Amino acid sequence: MIERKVDALLAVVGLVLFAIIYGLIEADVIGPFWKLNIIIICINVIMSVSLNLINGYTGQFSLGHAGFMAVGAYVSVVLTAKLHLPFAVAILVAAIAAGFVGFLIGIPTLRLNGDYLAIATLGLCEIIRIVIMNINYVGGAAGFTGIPHYTTFTWAFLVMLATLFFIKNFVNSAHGRACIAIRENEIAAEAMGVKIVNYKVLAFTLGAAFAGVAGALFAHSFYILMPGTFSFLQSFNYLIMVVLGGLGSITGSIAGAFVVTGISAALAGVPEFRMIIYSIILILLMFYRPQGLFGYVEITNLPLFRYLKNISPEAKKAMGIDTEDSGKGGKA
Amino acid sequence: MDFFNVFVQQIINGVSLGSIYALIALGYTMVYGIIKLINFAHGDIYMVGAYVSFFAVTMANMSIVPALLISMVVTALLGMLVERLAYAPLRHAPRISVLITAIGMSFLLEYGSMYFVSPTPRTFPEVMGNLAYNIGGFVINGQQLLIFAITTILMIILTYVVQKTKVGQAMRAVSFDTETAQLMGINANRIINFTFGIGSALAAAGGVLVGVYYNSIDPLMGIMPGLKAFVAAVFGGIGSIPGAMAGGIMLGVIEALVSGFISSTFRDAAAFAILILVLLFRPSGIFGKAVREKV
Numbered sequence A: 001m002i003e004r005k006v007d008a009l010l011a012v013v014g015l016v017l018f019a020i021i022y023g024l025i026e027a028d029v030i031g032p033f034w035k036l037n038i039i040i041i042c043i044n045v046i047m048s049v050s051l052n053l054i055n056g057y058t059g060q061f062s063l064g065h066a067g068f069m070a071v072g073a074y075v076s077v078v079l080t081a082k083l084h085l086p087f088a089v090a091i092l093v094a095a096i097a098a099g100f101v102g103f104l105i106g107i108p109t110l111r112l113n114g115d116y117l118a119i120a121t122l123g124l125c126e127i128i129r130i131v132i133m134n135i136n137y138v139g140g141a142a143g144f145t146g147i148p149h150y151t152t153f154t155w156a157f158l159v160m161l162a163t164l165f166f167i168k169n170f171v172n173s174a175h176g177r178a179c180i181a182i183r184e185n186e187i188a189a190e191a192m193g194v195k196i197v198n199y200k201v202l203a204f205t206l207g208a209a210f211a212g213v214a215g216a217l218f219a220h221s222f223y224i225l226m227p228g229t230f231s232f233l234q235s236f237n238y239l240i241m242v243v244l245g246g247l248g249s250i251t252g253s254i255a256g257a258f259v260v261t262g263i264s265a266a267l268a269g270v271p272e273f274r275m276i277i278y279s280i281i282l283i284l285l286m287f288y289r290p291q292g293l294f295g296y297v298e299i300t301n302l303p304l305f306r307y308l309k310n311i312s313p314e315a316k317k318a319m320g321i322d323t324e325d326s327g328k329g330g331k332a
Numbered sequence B: 001m002d003f004f005n006v007f008v009q010q011i012i013n014g015v016s017l018g019s020i021y022a023l024i025a026l027g028y029t030m031v032y033g034i035i036k037l038i039n040f041a042h043g044d045i046y047m048v049g050a051y052v053s054f055f056a057v058t059m060a061n062m063s064i065v066p067a068l069l070i071s072m073v074v075t076a077l078l079g080m081l082v083e084r085l086a087y088a089p090l091r092h093a094p095r096i097s098v099l100i101t102a103i104g105m106s107f108l109l110e111y112g113s114m115y116f117v118s119p120t121p122r123t124f125p126e127v128m129g130n131l132a133y134n135i136g137g138f139v140i141n142g143q144q145l146l147i148f149a150i151t152t153i154l155m156i157i158l159t160y161v162v163q164k165t166k167v168g169q170a171m172r173a174v175s176f177d178t179e180t181a182q183l184m185g186i187n188a189n190r191i192i193n194f195t196f197g198i199g200s201a202l203a204a205a206g207g208v209l210v211g212v213y214y215n216s217i218d219p220l221m222g223i224m225p226g227l228k229a230f231v232a233a234v235f236g237g238i239g240s241i242p243g244a245m246a247g248g249i250m251l252g253v254i255e256a257l258v259s260g261f262i263s264s265t266f267r268d269a270a271a272f273a274i275l276i277l278v279l280l281f282r283p284s285g286i287f288g289k290a291v292r293e294k295v
Helices: A002-026 A032-057 A065-082 A087-109 A114-133 A153-171 A174-184 A186-191 A196-219 A232-245 A250-269 A271-288 A303-309 A313-319 B002-035 B042-059 B064-090 B095-117 B142-164 B166-176 B178-183 B188-214 B223-236 B241-261 B264-281
Strands: B132-135 B138-141
Touching: A002 A032, A002 A153, A032 A065, A032 A153, A032 A174, A032 A196, A032 A232, A032 A250, A065 A087, A065 A114, A065 A196, A065 A232, A087 A114, A087 A196, A087 B264, A114 A232, A114 B223, A114 B264, A153 A174, A153 A196, A153 A250, A174 A186, A174 A196, A186 A196, A232 A250, A232 A271, A232 B095, A250 A271, A271 B064, A271 B095, B002 B042, B002 B138, B002 B142, B002 B166, B002 B188, B002 B223, B002 B241, B042 B064, B042 B095, B042 B188, B042 B223, B064 B095, B064 B188, B138 B142, B142 B166, B142 B188, B142 B241, B166 B178, B166 B188, B178 B188, B188 B223, B223 B241, B223 B264, B241 B264
Parallel strands: none
Antiparallel strands: B132 B138
16 A cells, blocks of 8 residues: 555656646757757666666666667667567567576576676677677668667656656565565575575566666667667676665666766856766765765655654555665665 | 698787786785685786886886886885775775775876877887897797786795795785784784785886887876786785786686687687686686585
């Protein structure tokens, strides 16, 4: 019941936000530059939230998220530009394809842990990129041209909202708790009967599928798609968003995507200093907020929401949103 | 015997490229062994090393060996400075935040030097002339000989420092168990700093040798070799010094063989694919120790 109430509240907030931004775009208050950047922010939110599911909630250090995005992007452009299928179908198939690739990659590599997993996923992401670069059907290294421009603000925002709800509810479900248990202590989780391999692969597959969705949206916001876009540096970018926002916080991932994309857009006017300023901001943020902007705190834990929910402390404890223990973190 | 000829020639090329990877991988593996940090800025330290020697050779008209020594000293200081400024304050922060700081530091070095030395690639002067030796039908050129010689010397020095000196003993102790080492009176912070210095100096040597080998340097040259060297370190078992040497050379040989026999476009992919296969069968690398997790 309570969960429904929170969901409804968040949905209303999301839709109001959508209406406001939509109105501002229609009224030309937000110009084409920022409109594109808002779309990019929505896509990056999908990427960082789905990476957070793998890195933050399940505790599996993946550095290859851009690879799944590439799979989604290329599958979707083949469907729309070559086979002329509708955009919704392309997004769906992109999700399935990226999820499937994630599943195939996840089964063998998730046996590794820590930094070995990181480097294996990074390597697989690079392999995906190199393979795409060598397929002439999708334009090879020169890129895929003639992509229909389907991604509008409406598409990006609504898909982002759907992703957020899916991942939020997944994390708060029994499956999500199993994933969190794996992050906190693998051996203890196994002893409690959590099927570690299944849940790791599940989280990885879901994360990859949403990266595929983001890839489909990304591919249709530009007219050309280059394999070079999906290098490991792009994966680093998403990792930065997740860590900057706070591992294991959906609100944090949204904030991280917002801050990182916002900073790069705001600094677009000074190209020669852009990356220098960005890297200094990054280092300073890590100095002062090593646990990320939000740590483990969610927006729904903030006083305003607690007041609106107006629920008993017992119920709160049952939902696992007690703010008391939000400060202590798992191992990174 | 054509196959055999190409094979041996590619092995020679592979070993020379691999020695450079090994030099960079040593820095990664030592830093990882001591503070469990993937120092992504390491590849950029290597780039700085290449630039320092470039300016030493072109502006101060030095020959290659003094230029190499100067760039090793400068980058060692730079590496120690980076550690003091960016990583030391985060010693007790979550590991992933330090990793992000390292990525930030890497961007800062890349784009900072892009601002100072301009993004256009520079041509590294010819220092070895057109020296080439023909040994039993196989060609070894001057650059390759230089690479073999310098890598071998540096690795002998490193092994000596780590195994025989007091500092090396302290490094091994800190890497084995930082807290106990501190209880024994070792200043762990100084040793960590020193490790960064040594690692950076080795990377600088790698950078100079790449400049000599490929004749071209640019501010983003550190990204790919940095990543490859990290792969090499993982390949050999991260944290292990002989592992990094072997891993680097093996990676170089694999890449050379793939580009010689299959296609150079798949060179990078093959390196990663073999890495993943190795990890699947030996999850902690070739020389790495399997750590059993205690309950």
